[in-house]
Amino acid sequence: MNATETTATRTAETAEAEKAERIRVGQVREAMTSAAAMEINGVAGRWSESGQEWTATGTAETDTVALVRISDAEPGDVDGVARQVVAAVDHAAAKRQRIGLVLVENDTSAFKRRKITLPNGERQLRTVRPQFRKTLRLLESGRWRTFLSVHLDRTVRDPRxxxxxxxxxxxxxxRIVVDSVTGSLRLACDSDITMARVMCAIANQASRDTARRVSDKRRTLAEEGRFGGGAVRYGFNPDGTVREDEARWIRAAADQGLADVPLGELTRDLNGQGWRNRDGEPWESRNVRTLLLRPCNAGLLVHRKVTDDERRPYTRDEVVGTLPGEPIIEPDRYWSLVAKLTDPDRVTTPGSAPKWYGSGIYQCPCGQGLRVQNKQYKKTNRRTKEVTIVEREVYRCQRTNAGHVTVARAELDALVIETLKEWIRTSDPADIIGVRTAAEDVAALRAEVKRHKDRLIEIADDYDEDRITRQQRDRSTAKRRRKLDAAQARLAAIAQDEDPAAKLVEAPDIDAAWKDLTLGEQRQITRRLLTIEVQPIGRGKRTPVRDRVEITRRRRPTPTAPTPITPTTTAQPLTEAA
Incomplete structure (x- = not known):
């Protein structure tokens, strides 16, 4: 066989091997994405629903856990980790290692760090790698005697x-055996450990160099007002221009966020109107918060050092340029929204958003909020003696002992809504939404409030570090509190365009305008304007709902003359409360 024939034969063999490898990678990919059963070197097993773990299910003895990782992958793209699985399986077969568990870190950086809370309560910068941490726990348990990866930098890029x-x-x-397909990671002796430390330091420096170059390039593009590339962001086209069919949802969410509608409620309401993400799935409130905090919504381009905490919202000081064209949200409204969503005093409620109008707003005299439950009771037909089970929705105090409230939901909701609308019809708009003060800047006032709150934290820290005395702390805190209270009072007294009650004040038909509001907006208007307390009744007594409810008007920070409300046949009179 001459040289030409030998080269052709080798080329054909290489092509055949590459084809066989592609087939195997495709098989692994299919099994990972469908949570299917798959055999590895004669050991039966199955992939998890998430595609992040393969676990042996047979009775064969296994002693090896494998970890594969790729830094950057598109959603649903598992080709990179599938190739690493194939390489690890072939290496284990050659070394007669019995793999019993494969852990996958897809689209996971081994270099980027975030501030996390350690078990001892300290806040430190660490890489966020749940599967790597799980690997360490498994190895520490003593069940697994061999650890296998493809390459050192697929396992670690951070010295810690x-x-x-x-x-x-x-x-x-x-001693646990640490092995790698490329031979770059071995920890059998002191020399191996020293070499691993050196190579990890080199890999870490390479990541830092890459991050710095990318960061510098993005800063240059931002300063020139050009789109920096990357994944196509919701609300924008690939070229960075606004995509109007998605931008309208962002505006709607921002409007409700500025009106203090809780994120869970606005997310529920907009999902109910057909809002979906790029995957066609309903939005979740935590993703909506991230979406609303993006500076690009206001046409702003920002730059941040790569060592900073990426989850921290951007500040005005980090703005370096603007995008061409009209923004989705005006910058001043965007910064007002950021101040609201990042306010440390903002109350967040875990769990699902309330489904009913008065849930958590109506109060029992004990101070507990009322929630809706389905109440069943028996109803007997007097003539036929037939007994039927009837269900009705009631607001009920969450405390179960005697003396707490139960009241029909539909009747109470109708009474409160009609009372609220009657007050709005007969009141001065200033009593509902305040008076616009041209000299006041809403965004600046919110920034001032945040500055005072930050200064209070600094004063407390100075006292903890013994930099000031108790008397200095008390004096400084009192002065700062007065400034904070004054700023908050001015902010609360200003009529804001985002106040959902403005839609009712300006409407020719309040009933129609009320129906056009989302449930979250209706609830927020009620929270701002009224307090509702429902009195309990004794067992067996029948008292009309209107006789059990005390509806009190909340007074705005700027005092105004009381506005009398004439009771109607359907509305409950209001009383004033400071």
């Missing part, structure tokens, strides 16, 4: 992570 792995290996008896 490497030291954690070294600690687990050195404390194990017998």
């Amino acid at each position: 992570d490497l030291e954690d792995l070294i600690d687990v290996v050195e404390q194990s008896r017998p």
